[in-house]
Amino acid sequence: MTPDSLREFCLALPQSTETFPFGEETSVFKTSGNGKVFALSALGSDSFDVTLKCDPEESIALREEFAAIIPGYHLNKKHWITVRLDGSVGDDLVEQLISSSHALVRPRLPRVRR
Numbered sequence: 359m360t361p362d363s364l365r366e367f368c369l370a371l372p373q374s375t376e377t378f379p380f381g382e383e384t385s386v387f388k389t390s391g392n393g394k395v396f397a398l399s400a401l402g403s404d405s406f407d408v409t410l411k412c413d414p415e416e417s418i419a420l421r422e423e424f425a426a427i428i429p430g431y432h433l434n435k436k437h438w439i440t441v442r443l444d445g446s447v448g449d450d451l452v453e454q455l456i457s458s459s460h461a462l463v464r465p466r467l468p469r470v471r472r
Contacts, residue, residue: 359449361401371460391465409440410459
């Protein structure tokens with residue numbers, strides 16, 4: 359996965375926006391409906407990685423299986439993971455993890471009153 363393909367995939371998700379609250383070097387992808395973060399990445403950095411929200415149980419299993427998946431850098435280690443995008447984790451899995459992160463934070467539709 360390249361920085362351009364990561365940005366493109368994140369922005370293709372519903373209600374996704376890219377912001378730069380930590381400076382121009384760090385892309386923060388949020389949902390526009392509630393402003394919650396689902397991905398962070400320093401797209402221009404030498405060490406290319408992405409930090410994602412993750413179910414705590416899935417996080418443990420992923421970290422045991424992949425050396426390139428570690429607890430979330432500078433975030434709650436229980437709910438966030440950082441994936442080093444060095445090719446050791448397949449693009450399909452990375453896209454699945456991004457989609458899952460987005461699903462965890464996206465705005466929910468209000469329940470219809472009956």
